Amino acid sequence: MKKVIGLLFIFLSFSAQTLAQQSINKDFKESKWHGFIRHDFTFDGRNVSVIIPNKSLSSNPWVWKAQFLDWHTDADSILIAQGFYLVFVNADNQYGSPKAVAIWNKFYDFITQKYNLQKKVALEGVSRGGLYVYNWAKQNPEKVACIYAEAPVCDFKSWPAGFGKGIGSKTDWELLKKEYGFANDNEAKLFLNNPIDSLEALAKAKVPVLHTIGLNDEIVPVDENTFLLINKYIRLGGIATVIPCTKGKHTLNGHHFDIETPQIVADFIKYNSINNNVLSSSDFHQLRKGLPNCKISFTQNKQSRVAFLGGSITYNHGWRDSVSVYLTKRFKETTFDFITAGIPSFGSVPDAFRLERDVISKGKIDLLFVEAAVNDQTNGTNAEEQVMAMEGIVRQIRKINPAVEIVFMHFVDPEKMAQYNNGVVPEVIANHEKVASHYQSPSINLAKEVTERINNKEFTWENDFKNLHPSPFGQGVYAKSIITLLEKTFAGHTDADDKIINYSLPEKLNQFSYENGYFLANSLAKIDKNWSIIEKWNPNDGTGTRNDFVDVPMLVCDKIGGKLHLKFKGNVIGVAVAAGKDAGIIEYRVDGKNWKKYDLFTQWSKSLHLPWFCTLENTLTGDEHTLEIRISAEKNAQSLGNTYRIRYFYVNGK
Template sequence: MRLSLLFVCLFGVLSITGLQAQSTETVSPWHSFEKVEFKLNDIPARYIKPRKPLPGNPWVWRAHFPDWHVEMDSILLERGFHIAYINTNDQYGAPKAMMAWDDFYDYLVTKKGFAPKVALEGVSRGGLYVYAWAKRNPAKVSCIYAEAPVCDFKSWPGGKGNAKGDAKSWQQLLAVYGLTEEQALAYDDQPFDNLGGLAAYKVPILHVISLNDKVVPNEENTFKLVERYQRLGGPTTVYSMSRGEQRLDGHHFPIEHLNWWADFIQQNSYPVQKPLAHKPYVQVRNGLPNAYRAITEQKKATVAFLGGSITYNPGWRDKVSRYLQETFPQTEFTFIKAGIPSLGSLPHAFRVEQDVLSKGKIDLLFLEAAVNDRANGTDSLTQLRALEGIVRHARKNNPAVDVVLMEFADPDKSGDFRQGKKPAELLNHERVAAHYQLPSIDLAREVYDRIQARELSWEYDFKDLHPSPFGQEVYFQTIKYLLKASFQAAASVKPLATPAPLHRSNFERGRYVPIQEAKLGSGWKLVDNWKPADGASTRAGFVDRPMLEATGPGATLTLNFAGTAVGIALVSGPDAGEIEYRIDNGPYRKMDLYTQWSHQLHLPWYKLFAGDLSDRKHTLQLRIAPTKNPKSKGNACRIVYFLAN
């Protein structure tokens, strides 16, 4: 059929994470190439086909004004690139537009075989779109080319600086974002904000501008973004166009050296890179049907994050929260941040009641402990009892709670992988997840495999078990993949009943016992508001609070408790000593409270005395030993809570 004739090609109905593609594609000529038009979720979209596609189908994604300055696009089409566009006009890069962009990307990559990395092209207000999407998806962007891009909507259309602005567009933007004027002026995610992840991926950007631009002044837009991006290590190029007629107060100008800019895109996009897929590292199992129903039907959901420092620190956790809010804008979310540095599965099992479940009905719980379980030397059986206990305890709070188990990366686990072994911590997470049919993510293996595939390096990209911005993006993108896959299947998944426990002695009744319940002997005192006198660092929640303290050998106390397990939560600092303890008048056992980190920090530390007692009343006796670790400066024991199950 001749190119000049309009024809229709049937390709059926698509469903990917809720995508609905129109059942027809309309093909028509476009500057001697073929333009394919269709609708995706009722949004007009299109792509231009090269006559001879390059291997891997590299592509350029235009934001807004798809038929403006098409000369460079034509060059790239001749070279074998596809040019794509989805009509989210008048949405100014708002979260609603980003959801449509995610769907468009998934469709073109999954169903049309486009390259996993795309070159973004933003003209004028298109800058709001390309940077909004790139910051959310840095691993999917090969480069950014922008012409006179808007990098701050307060500048345009707001007109709050030196730009003239556009009052009608400004009101439209406020409505799309759902912001008041005051909120818009305080908005903290402009294109030049939060560029750390994009810079960590070294995504190259190129801005072509006019120094005479009064509509989108460079001082408020390009120059501000470029300076920030460079300070973060992002590669940048700015070229000022000075030839030919410049119109619209310098905002419209001819593009010089078109081949240079086409080369920039081609060199950063081809040969096509094909990163490892997320799928092999994600086990969806029964998914998240309960959380999905709470989010979509009740329009109200509580999401909790329970873990150590990788959960406590900002990064993937905040990105997950934002993703949920943007994906389900009509839902009222409550997010509980329950990360405490240095703590693993054992502490989580005893603190989950106070730090998470006491705050109300939890709909979705993210749980991580694998890194600290290795660092803290938690034995395998205790890990299983603790992890299972957390799941069962959470389900007593809300039988419909969904739980995601996450296994983060550290160098020790990479060492196990090199030896062909799966780390015990990961095996335990997966055993619990499989028994309860919970989603899980093996991020430790994913990071290792991506290093082996030379997609990244631990030294320069990930940098630490507390991930760099690059590592935070790796974690977030895989978690987002799990959420999308789970939500896609949620409507057809039936919630499962809680099975019988793996271990009769799991810590599903783990709780804190107040220190005031202990009977103090000589040498112990209750400090109402403890703080260190030695200048060593502390952790929030374990300072400026009541604490039992003894600093001399021979000090004794007694605790009556009921249950199958008993232990203490303490702070272990430079003067941490050794203790002796016994249960029900049995033989005394000795325990060293000093850790490898105690010389610099009063570290939150959890010690279990017994985990498989008969389920009845017991008596714990504890005393300060006359001996101490050679590295310790004293014999101190400072108890924050007693633990019981």
């Protein structure tokens, strides 16, 4: 069931989070609980308490205490000191009813998102709390790390009904019947979903159970509760331990007793919570300076702009939509303008030169998500250009808005998985990380996260993730990880007088980085009679095309010897082409120097007029230059022609 986590996330309803956030903002209080920070607020009108560890474990494990937060706190305190959260929501006088379970379901979704808690929770049920923990666990076995129960009620016919040897409670029995909707005692006796009933799914999930009991308990007799449940559970193959507490004081007819072994209880919860946990997305994040400006802007301003720059994985629907919905719900008073700047097949080089046109021209950007690791590796972008292009993106946008925040994302493909499994960091990720680190921007290594989650047997590539263009499940994995990073950076309080800071630009990693990249129209070239401009070019040959490279002006030549020249200013010159099945070989030179060759035919050209960015020179000196191009008589053996189709030239100015 672990793999369900990612799929559900993409379709997540944020209504519970929105309602609860309203309550938190209104009712939130902070205090101390046994030396730890305590948060109190309301959720759907119910009191909630969250005890915060001084230093949490990376996976944020937690204990959900069903009743009596301040009862027998020794084991809880040990766990909090070791990095666990302790959570309580008051559903008193509901006795683990279906209504209570529905509240718990809704609260679980909210609290795991709000505090970024791990998906498997340790349940703790004291006395009547047994009704809550077992009834919820049976519905949600995949979400339960373990169950610890102290003198738990396992059958309401024993308590509060008192139909067996126990004392019972008439007041509670009447309240319970009303809560469950029973017309009378006989109807209640026919109910078959007490904790002792239908334990098969819980046992199949191998959820470990530990009970501490008093052997002489007259309120919740062990023969009618713990012994009955544990015997059934073991016979079903469940894992169970019972510790009789025989020392110290026993009061309230043996129902209250000292816990002789709180350390054993804490060890039981810790061992099962951590060993059964899925990996934490936070382990694959580099927060660096975080996103302080975004948090202030999103909280204080009424309008913000977020841009998504990348290739097909950004262009396609999925993670991007989930992140947009999250931001809209998280900052509900802010109106967002989301700029979708994903173009299939594009990597860092095209992105650096189209940034002004596709992103910066839209207005002031507060947050930029950028990804290019898949296409940079697939397209064969060399290591030097990977740094030059990614650094160019950062410097370009920060020249326009020095306060803009940037999140680097490294998506997964089979080649990167193989490299990680061989102990090798993919070169493209190392290069992009070099830029992210230099400019202190957060990064998310989704390639490594997916690889390690698959190795952890949380899901499979073949059946779940399926492709470098992720399935809906894979999109959910991406969205969950990205939102986890955002939640962590947005945690804490923002004051009304907090100020946005401007980032200074450090010394460049590469003096030729593409920080002044832009496009030059193909109409600026001086051409001979062999060339022509086709205003709305479309191949109409049954092969694929890409956005921005079809139904647009295209400069075309299919005649051997056809020539053009272009005057430009800058240290980089390149040509963006549509490289289809008839793509030829060009000869080019700059400033009259030696002629060089460039084969435009690619491994994808047989079925796609691929947008291909051909960087011809990127370390030029001086200001003004002249580019000359001619169509070679040579051609790739697989190509059907000598055609050259120019969408635009790209230049890095000074």
